[in-house]
Amino acid sequence: MPELPEVETIKRAVEAALKEAVIERVTVKQPCLRQNIPTDFAKQITGARIRTFERKAKYMLMHLDNGKTVIWHFGMSGKIKIESATTPNEPQKHDHVILETSKGRLIYNDPRRFGLIALCDTTNWRKNPLFINLGPDPWDESFSPDYLAAKLAHKKTTIKVALLDQTIVCGIGNIYASEILYLARIRPDRTAESISATEIKRLIKLTRQVLQQAIEAGGSSIHDYVHPDGDIGYFQESHCVYNKIGLRCPQCRCNFAKTGGIKKIVLGGRSTFYCDTLQK
Ligand SMILES: [Zn+2]
Incomplete structure (x- = not known):
């Protein structure tokens, strides 16, 4: 199971690859993860530009320029693969969500499907039920x-x-x-x-x-x-x-x-x- 350091590592790698990329096409092959992916997920994020990334606990947050934030959690076996737009690989089993962007493809693969992909408004992501009961991060000053x-x-x-x-x-x-x-x-x-x-x-x-x-x-x-x-x-x-x-x-x-x-x-x-x- 990816723990905090792994999620931070994933976040940094995805940020390095896809910051400022425009999401051009979204394919949801399997919406049934720990929570169902919203039915309008593709519609809400297609055309948006990926601005910044954050991590809270084991969640990766991808802030878009349209006021939306995509929340990722990797559950037990979730992985993200980044492929260049020019040389896409053959689709693999358990590739559930694919974001085609101006800087390459992001593929979410999760054999056990305990992960989560959700959407919220960027301005109040901290009030999302996923985060409301979480304690401080280890580096927060409030962890005193x-x-x-x-x-x-x-x-x-x-x-x-x-x-x-x-x-x-x-x-x-x-x-x-x-x-x-x-x-x-x-x-x-x-x-x-x-x-x-x-x-x-x-x-x-x-x-x-x-x-x-x-x-x-x-x-x-x-x-x-x-x-x-x-x-x-x-x-x-x-x-x-x-x-x-x-x-x-x-x-x-x-x-x-x-x-x-x-x-x-x-x-x-x-x-x-x-x-x-x-x-x-
Ligand atoms: Zn000893």
């Missing part, structure tokens, strides 16, 4: 130590589950939650309310750092996620604990023979990886 302390106070769920709660902070996915807690030296199964003020500051700093590094590396590539330009991201090579069960963690000083290395537990239904020695 006081804010996070208030959100975690009296919370009996584990810190790992709290970090995945998109109403608290958006964009931390399952892989990054394990990585952030490892670097912060915090056990993932501690209750949210037990996290100290010092640890909260560390968590905020490391959340920003880990996600920023992942964006710079071009996003993780787990399973079938592919970049718009066809390259595969390589952040997974720098994961410390995620999917590394039984291996030594990068900074481990423990008696490996005794501990058996990185452990896996399930919290909130999601796989969680940590080092029993380093994380307290």
Whole structure:
């Protein structure tokens, strides 16, 4: 599933390819995604020029010059492919939406169809039901130590589950939650309310750092996620604990023979990886 760094990477690549392009033709082959694509989708965006892009949580926003914004979410398996206008490839299975523009073709492919393509008015996209309950992005100033302390106070769920709660902070996915807690030296199964003020500051700093590094590396590539330009991201090579069960963690000083290395537990239904020695 594309997480925040992957979506940011997709956004940057699509922006580089299609900024200021005019949408000339829109084909919707399969409107049934997580939500149905609006029936007048093609009519509303054909002829418009693509102005700017933004990302909120795992959504990519494509602002057009006609006052409309196209909202993209990639669900479990959504991908965007960009092709030059002169050399279109053969259509592939699960190519659901095609935007032909003055600068090339954008193809939305999604085998499992949990993604979403929606339209809203640019002026009030933040009030869209998709975004209204989302917490701040990790880099927002409002994601402050006081804010996070208030959100975690009296919370009996584990810190790992709290970090995945998109109403608290958006964009931390399952892989990054394990990585952030490892670097912060915090056990993932501690209750949210037990996290100290010092640890909260560390968590905020490391959340920003880990996600920023992942964006710079071009996003993780787990399973079938592919970049718009066809390259595969390589952040997974720098994961410390995620999917590394039984291996030594990068900074481990423990008696490996005794501990058996990185452990896996399930919290909130999601796989969680940590080092029993380093994380307290
Ligand atoms: Zn370790």
